[in-house]
Amino acid sequence: MSTAPTRRLTVAQALVQFLSVQYTERDGVRRRLIAGTWGIFGHGNVAGLGQALLEAGEDTMPFHQGRNEQAMVHAAVGYARQLDRLSAQAVTTSIGPGATNLVTGAALATINRLPVLLLPGDYFATRVADPLLQQLEHPVEADLSVNDTLRPVSRYFDRITRPEALIPSALNAMRVLADPAETGAVTLALPQDVQAEAYDWPEEFFAERVWHVRRPAPDPHELAEAVAAIRAAERPLIVAGGGVHHSAAEEALKELVEATGIPVASTQAGKGSLRYDHPSDLGGIGHTGTAAANDLARSADLVIGVGTRYTDFTTASGTLFQRPDVRFVNLNITAFDAHKLSARTLVCDARAGLTALTEALSGHFVEPSYAAEYTFGQEHWEAVVEDAYGVDDENAAPTQTQVLGALDAVVGDDDVVINAAGSLPGDLHKLWRARGRRQYHLEYGYSCMGYEIPAAIGVQQASPDTPVWALVGDGTYLMMPTEIVTAVQEGLPINLVLLQNHGYASIGGLSETVGGERFGTAYRYRAADGTFSGAPLPVDLAANAASLGMDVLRAKTVSELREALTTARASDRPTCVYVETDTFNPDAPPTEAWWDVPVAETASREAAVQAREEYDSQVASRRRHL
Template identity: 60%
Template sequence: MTVVATPPPPVDTELTVRLTVGQAVVRFLVAQYVERDGLRNPFFAGAFGIFGHGNLAGLGQALLQHEIDAARAHTAPALPFVFGRNEQAMVHSAVAYARQSDRTRCWAVTTSIGPGATNMLTGAALATINRLPVLLLPADAFATRSSPPVLQELESATSGDITVNDAFRPLSRFFDRVNRPEQLPAALLGAMRVLTDPAETGAVTIALPQDVQAEAFDWPEMLFAQRIWHIRRPPPETDAIARAAEAIRSSVRPLIVAGGGVVYSRASEALASLAERTGIPVAETQAGKGSLSFDDPRSVGAIGATGTSAANELAADADIVIGIGTRYSDFTTASRTAFANPDVRFVNINIAALDAVKHSGIGVVADAREAIAALATALGDYHVDADYRVLAAELATEWDEKVSAAYRVHDPSAPLSQVQVIGLVNALAEPRDVVVCAAGSMPGELHRLWRTRDRKSYHVEYGYSCMGYEIAGGIGAKLAAPDREVFVLVGDGSYLMMPGELATAVQEGVKIIVVLVQNHGFASIGALSESLGSGRFGTEYRYRGGPMDGERLPVDLAANAASLGVQVMRANTAAEFADAVKHAKDADVSTVIHVETDPQGSAPDSESWWDVPVAGTSTLESTREAHETYLRWKQLQRNYLRPSGD
């Protein structure tokens, strides 16, 4: 006789709700919250999107329904939709928002399949390199493969499941493709795990086939319950702090290098206290600029290839470098020539283990604020000698005097240099106002010269140095900090990459002040080309005439900006510029201030280096000379392989 076991009756029947996959995504995102230091807030601030056939009936319909439901309830939508002009730019706006929010808030970005999706690849790389959270929701080809090849589908002769969205895999910290509704909960929860992890965050991509987005399914109500994700502050290991403290106590010329981790951890006060008590001078990376106010007695400013003479002189002799929240990019280390002491050692405090072990350093894997507090206790009464304190202060003062001289406008009626434009913005902005920049010659000049007076007033994207970021980034920064003025500094080259988001600013009523510096070409690459012996070839906007040396193109960027609906002012002297800034600050709409400058103007330099190879052989004398200079610098490069525990 065969006995068939009868399963017991269910104890409880789980409630379900019927929604499309797109509707389920929206409802899930609304229910996600984060908490850090006892402060709780919704994680997703909204969704940027451009609709096409791939996402219109799925996420597009879901976002429309969400807005209609909110209007009927007489409330603001919990996930407001913003229609962008360029998919890459939408990711930049989302990333800038996350950065300005110290990674405690995030945006989703939805696009159609094909070029709409792949346009986001640059933004994904930028987010992941800078370790800033953004959720990318590109549409994908039909999961059912009912009528292949569909419009914009990539066909492969060797695999049936490859789509253009697979290009996101190496650029994302987490990637998933939802081919069936049942897969969605795991994908969404996996995405949240990474987005809220301060060490692992970056671009998160969930590819959603267009047929799956519109498919209805019975979802467990529990999926849409409010979830609170706690952003961790991992404390340091006691032994690691002890090793770090021992190394620092044995040093005579220590130097702190503050990176973006200090800012995101909100560790500025702890850092200022440690520096004041020990007398250790503090230099800053691009992402770490603003960790200390520029006039803090321990601040020596920017370090590395775009650094100050003060920071780089101290770096050259430092016997121990205490990197806090820095990934030691080539600009920070001046391509491994900045820290020239043959006995230099490193202490690396970082929430990411990858960065904590760089340069054979003593690694402290921890939250920056927690580690600084523990290190301060472990150091006890340690402090540097008075002579070293005095030296650091004198070097900082000397540099500040150079900045004042560079900023000074001797003739208010004369045309402005780019450095003078930066100086005027710096003087006319309030301490809490935000400056946004990303590419060209201005990031280097801002790093050296900008006088930061607030932890969140400096917003220069230099992990990827992406042309076109500025205007979109300014929108994101303003959305995150509506109580601050946002000054976008952008050159003509970067402006021409992505000006269309000015229309988005007008559409959303987002006020930004764009300072558009017109120097008729790529000033930064022009200067680099000249230093490499290539004479600014192909870097200026000119008619063809020989090797691109004809007359300048009649490009009117002010007229272009005006056509996009913003207020435009032309200002070519200091007096005109000051009036324009005042007018822009008083206005409640976005303003573009157009300024003509000299593309070959100079700024004070620290004579540092950046490793860009020079042609090993050439018929050009200028190239041969540049190659000889390059070889001399290469001899100064270090490998930093000496174990710091020795």
């Protein structure tokens, strides 16, 4: 019989104690891997994890009270992104609707490669109470529960049906969360009877564990091939993705481009990899990108992707990189992404790979004429930004781009500006002048409406002294304003910039271009013909934000907006700046590249017929890179 020391705890108590002693380490810096737990309690977790968290106390496992399960995941994701994926949070819910509300947040986390630990309650493992309240009964799969909806959106999933099964599963969960090539949502489904069951745990299960976050170096053969391709290229272009930020590789990228003169365009996740005013920064690329970046992309003979997934927005649905002999080199810690577009691969950490490229390319610099060309394009685009931000009448209501210009003048280099959905991502990607490595926080892998406010809470938790701004339109705000209550409760001075434009502005514009005639996108009364084309709804979103506990500043003019933004930034309270804008935004630069949204192939309405003709002309330029 073993004489090794043990500790008698419930499964939930053991899990909380285990999580409290898990750490990451990268570059000699150590952080708690699971820094806190969000929770909403119901019958599926209140007597298990709820009791365990209470017994452990705030010093062992800080607890955060949420109002919506999806929003709790968003807050945890914002927290993890702000800390370069080196620290994460857990989210616990009851079985049933609480658990299924996690699915959207889990999808967002996994798509964006951001770590979050999900701990939903589950049915009785012993089946003594069967069917359980909220249990999904399947006629031929008795072990199926609603939590199985989390399987496809989780990087690791397990259902803990026996106490001792927690040990290997918890270790695997930490391994995935801390692995930069594997991370995403991790789900441990916890049957409520198992949560409360006691077990004699080996003491070593609660020993401190440090998970080293590796920086794999590039393979010498892959590095040599990449260097040869870059040296041979006449018009190389770097596409910087989110991996640059996750790896803290901004300085390494700066050193490479200053040594070689290769210009940089950025994805939504990669924007800010270089400061906007760096001579090699061309701004955003793709459907929401700048003319400077997209013009160079069309003629590039070598595209060097760094930490990017190459989504359809980045590639303009396969129409952007048009040069017949264009080739790709992809530097990515994930082999799956590195192999996209039939590229030469550098499967390695972004910082390690960029440093190796800089050393191996010593003495190499692009032709002066090429540098002069992209410098001219950059200067031209900066003039476009100035025009979009410009104001003729300080006493007029601001356009959306003028709102961004006013905010640009107020924020500091270390402020964080958060957005995810609507028409704002397009304007931000083109126009925002990113001045710090974390300033531009766009969730555009899932582009999830409702992300911004809870994510701002997570970012504020990670960086308490940093001003944080959540930018939302009315469509997004109405999806999920609930965590305003959490910000007020926790004293987190997040700033909310709320743009009222009476509908789904982004989709309304898209609908118009694809023959949908803005159908179902306006927040208006029904007219006599049954359409939503009557007067705007009398919804007072500012009053709603105030009712949830925020300080609210109403701005009707550009001048009032500037004053309100300055006041909000100086406040130590959660503050909403409310401004009404027009859905029509004449100052916004046009789209610089195509995006494939299929149009009705046959239709009786003229708008759809014309849209299809335009679609057919655009889709003809799409290509597969083989």
